[in-house]
Amino acid sequence: MENMISILIVDDEESVRESLNSWFAEDGYSVKCAENAKTALSILEGRRFDIILADLKMPGMDGLEMLRRIKSMDKDAIVIVMTAFATVDTAVKSLKDGAFDYVTKPFDPDDLSHLIRNASQQIILTRENETLKSRVDSLTSVEDLIGKSEGIQTVLREIESVAPTNSSVIITGESGTGKELVARAIHANSQRKFYPMVSVHCGALTESLLESELFGHEKGAFTGALYNRKGRFEMADSGTIFLDEIATISTKMQIELLRVLETKSFVRVGGNKEISSDFRVICATNKDLKKMVEEGTFREDLYYRLNVMNIHVPPLRERKDDIPLLVNYFISKYCTSMNKPLLTIEPAALKRMLDYPFPGNIRELENMIERAIVVGNSKRIMLKDLPFNKELIDSDVESLEDFEKAFVLQILNKYNWNISRTAQALKVDRVTLYNKIKKYGLKD
């Protein structure tokens, strides 16, 4: 199997190598063993392993030194350090040197499978990111539209089919879902890509300002109009105009906009010359325009003119599968721009994000990651770096049951779903904890 995850075990004790070897072989991993650091490094020169499970204390070169060398050869290598109880301090040090995690010998079988599962997830993510990159390369400039979920893949397919046409498009979706990115992707993949895409945020402007913004104005058209100014429609000539928050424009503007769309020409405010412009229009809204048409607050003729094609961008909570990818993407985006070494994310922090509904969608997630990179001071984004602390009090939990559910979940997340540790923390036995997990449907 080419997708098989490979594990290299480095330990000087034969019994440890043998036990782990058979344990992982039963799990279907491809396993190789080395009895010391030197052998391990020479094996690693010949081929790459997804996970390296290394003992800290070995005669000759110790695990820590080996870790450093492995990391300098391959910074993406996932190294898990094994340690006896007495050397936990050194193990913690190893995290600073880039170890993925550490385990204390002998380990709980459940801890071991958890650890390997976490590491595997990371590996699969990296692999997916790579294939995704190559796949989406056929669509240019959609790099911020990340995801493997059905929802986002549908959006990408729709962009692909809509882009080459000249039709107007309405992009719907909650705020923060990335509607402008979709518009940019459509533009970048259209024949208009060598001309500008001009954005107008309709909701931010008063009626008269919007008018002069869209159509431009002549010198002296109103107080403050000191120069002739080109409007956005004019600037978008041969390109695309993106009208965000289209639902906010006044009835008067709706009429004017309709006229412009029909004639592709307009007059600057305070002017008298007819100016024509060849543009494609893409709108976005988080409102239900159809309903507004029924209620009479949005013109039906304008609606049909704009809504030749519709692309709906799903909210993040409907495509949670994409959260890990997005997290990785924004981490690399902000680490690069802040000139920091690439961080990873603590599994508990990621798990917490997966459970969070993200009312502010991708924008909220992006802000969260950016902030965590600024405030965090380890090599990993930790749960404490994320703004989730006041959760129980702030959330809409009212009943004791809801509270228990939320609380159990919080503690599970805190201990990274380690059942033994969570049960210990909650001071209940494991069976009770399992029953709660089952009762509240916490495990998906």
Added chain:
Amino acid sequence: MIHQDIILVPCGHFEKRFLETIARRVGFEFNCPVNTVEVRIELGDAYDPGRRQYNADKLLKALSSLVLANNSSKIIGLFDVDLFIPILTYIFGQAQLSGRYAIASAYRLKNERYGMKSDDVLLQERFIKEVIHELGHTMGLVHCYNPVCVMRSGTYLEDIDQKGSTRCYACRKITQVL
């Protein structure tokens, strides 16, 4: 599938009816003859006083040194002691992947170890799953992701209770080919 048979080697206090049920169910699952052979294995050699547990690797070695039946038999030792391997705090059983020998213990499958009421029916069901699981490994099967397949890996009792006692279609297919 090549013709083969399975030998159960009980090394502990198991009731005759209990063993008979296991033999019947194992035979039914793998569609082959199952024999029970009483042999004495010296448990003391595998005992680790520091951990107060029994070293599964050593028990497996002891089992494999027995001269039993023909070369194609799969042999599983049935124990009632707390098993460990050096790197793990405990295990339910251990097998040679694509080999001949396996062991399984009922010790940690008992409700009373977890502060619950003892339940013989449940214990028997768990033990059958564990025995079939380890035998599956000797036939070359690795862990399966099918939630009801007996080859699903389980590190807790709850995992064992959730899965079924037979191989899923895919695992059965693989066993036929191997």
